[in-house]
Amino acid sequence: MTLLDPGGAAFLGRGAARLADWLTPAYYEGVWLLQAAYLTTLGLLLATALLGIIALLLNVRMRRAEQDSAALRKRWEPLLLDVVAGDQAPEVLALTVQPDDRLEFLRFAMSFSLVLGGESRARLVRAAAPHLPRIAGLVQHREPVRRAFAIRLLGALGGRDQVPPLQAALGDSSPFVALAAAASLARTGAPAEAYAYDITGVLERFDAFGTAAVASMLTEHGLGLRAALIDTLADATRSDAARVAAAEALRRLGDVGAAEVAAQLLTSTPRREVGAAALRLLRAVGGPAHAPLVRSFVTTYDPVLRLHAVAALSALGTVADIPHLRRALDDESVWVAVRAAHGLRELGARDTLKHLAASPHPRARLAAQMLAS
Amino acid sequence: MIAPVFSGRASRRALLAEDDAATAAVLAHLLTRKQLSVSRCSDGQTAAERLAHQAFDLVLAGANLPGVNGLDLLRTLARRAPDSRPPVILLAWPGNDALLAQAFREGAAEVLVRPFSLVEVGARIERLIVPAEAVTS
Numbered sequence: 001m002t003l004l005d006p007g008g009a010a011f012l013g014r015g016a017a018r019l020a021d022w023l024t025p026a027y028y029e030g031v032w033l034l035q036a037a038y039l040t041t042l043g044l045l046l047a048t049a050l051l052g053i054i055a056l057l058l059n060v061r062m063r064r065a066e067q068d069s070a071a072l073r074k075r076w077e078p079l080l081l082d083v084v085a086g087d088q089a090p091e092v093l094a095l096t097v098q099p100d101d102r103l104e105f106l107r108f109a110m111s112f113s114l115v116l117g118g119e120s121r122a123r124l125v126r127a128a129a130p131h132l133p134r135i136a137g138l139v140q141h142r143e144p145v146r147r148a149f150a151i152r153l154l155g156a157l158g159g160r161d162q163v164p165p166l167q168a169a170l171g172d173s174s175p176f177v178a179l180a181a182a183a184s185l186a187r188t189g190a191p192a193e194a195y196a197y198d199i200t201g202v203l204e205r206f207d208a209f210g211t212a213a214v215a216s217m218l219t220e221h222g223l224g225l226r227a228a229l230i231d232t233l234a235d236a237t238r239s240d241a242a243r244v245a246a247a248e249a250l251r252r253l254g255d256v257g258a259a260e261v262a263a264q265l266l267t268s269t270p271r272r273e274v275g276a277a278a279l280r281l282l283r284a285v286g287g288p289a290h291a292p293l294v295r296s297f298v299t300t301y302d303p304v305l306r307l308h309a310v311a312a313l314s315a316l317g318t319v320a321d322i323p324h325l326r327r328a329l330d331d332e333s334v335w336v337a338v339r340a341a342h343g344l345r346e347l348g349a350r351d352t353l354k355h356l357a358a359s360p361h362p363r364a365r366l367a368a369q370m371l372a373s
Numbered sequence: 374m375i376a377p378v379f380s381g382r383a384s385r386r387a388l389l390a391e392d393d394a395a396t397a398a399v400l401a402h403l404l405t406r407k408q409l410s411v412s413r414c415s416d417g418q419t420a421a422e423r424l425a426h427q428a429f430d431l432v433l434a435g436a437n438l439p440g441v442n443g444l445d446l447l448r449t450l451a452r453r454a455p456d457s458r459p460p461v462i463l464l465a466w467p468g469n470d471a472l473l474a475q476a477f478r479e480g481a482a483e484v485l486v487r488p489f490s491l492v493e494v495g496a497r498i499e500r501l502i503v504p505a506e507a508v509t510s
Contacts, residue, residue: 077398081399081402086491111394112398113486115396115399116490119490187469302498
């Protein structure tokens, strides 16, 4: 029997009739369990269909918003480029933005503001100025992500007049928003000295973000933050993470004046992370006068401090320090030994490395690799 | 100091390889104002292919391009003879001093760290290319 012969057609007809029965509530009358299953299935089917329709509508709405945004950006871009190049007045661009499109315009302008500096950025800031009040409400939004976005907009497109609201946002209940405010202050063009202690005063709030991220943010403010960073590094009441971030920022800024603070810190038995940060700082900004202090850490009990002391001595030491680094090559920590091998190369001790490489010394291979690299 | 390159063609051409849309738009606009015809792409692989088949008077390339990055492009160009090697301006984001040092070691003519002033970028570009009058005369 196939579905095409008369028997098959009859079979299909019976199947359709049975299905129609199953879909009829009267079919289950008196069998309460089947009735409940029927109603549940029907409810689930309806809910699925409803969710599908909602998802479809949201998708259409999102696509339409993207298309509208792309069209607006396409319209603004040529004029914006003329404005930042100085061929058009910023006010002309500002006038093309409709009240409903203000947030979209600020979002668009922000992507250019992060790229531009000097007069080009100043012209962009002038074009955005009439529309910035639009985001005043967003700064108070209940969602931290929205608040952080508004803060970033203020920093990217605001001038020095935005420093007070950004300073206030450093105390936001969300550390994420506070970090955005700290980073945004660097974009306002205000001298960092004006708000330096406001930022370093809340560094503990950023402990969870990691040293590299916080130090990057601090470095963007330039040397105007220098005094506040040195005070943070020297202050034993501050958290280790805050002091390490301050040391790392001073290292990246190449602040020679921070070397003395780092040296003093090392004489006061610092905790491991702070001591290591001070040694890294000394390697970058210290001088020969700091070599004896650094040398005393080459044999300290803590392998992390030994590692950074060996690295610092490699930069600050002289040929007279070659024997110290040679001994560090025997260190029980392989990391200290590797750093010592690098140090010997930095100090030009190729003969020492060659001698080691040719000997049955357990680290002979390391010396050979250092010579070959 | 890198000497300006003269490609011998009537119009001057620049290759702009950058994946950040705002940076690319701003620089393309500036290059066009400087009377350079601009070939734009947003990935290093395409940039490498265009460099292999076309002559350019100037290359601006993002240091962090996906796939083949700006430093890779520099290394590719370093294999060419100096007189057929266009000057390269590498585009970087702040906070990567090691990259800056490496870029100059690999032969970058300039490194532009964002945010940059268009006046400054314009002056740097002019330093690296032969003036339009010299090409057309």
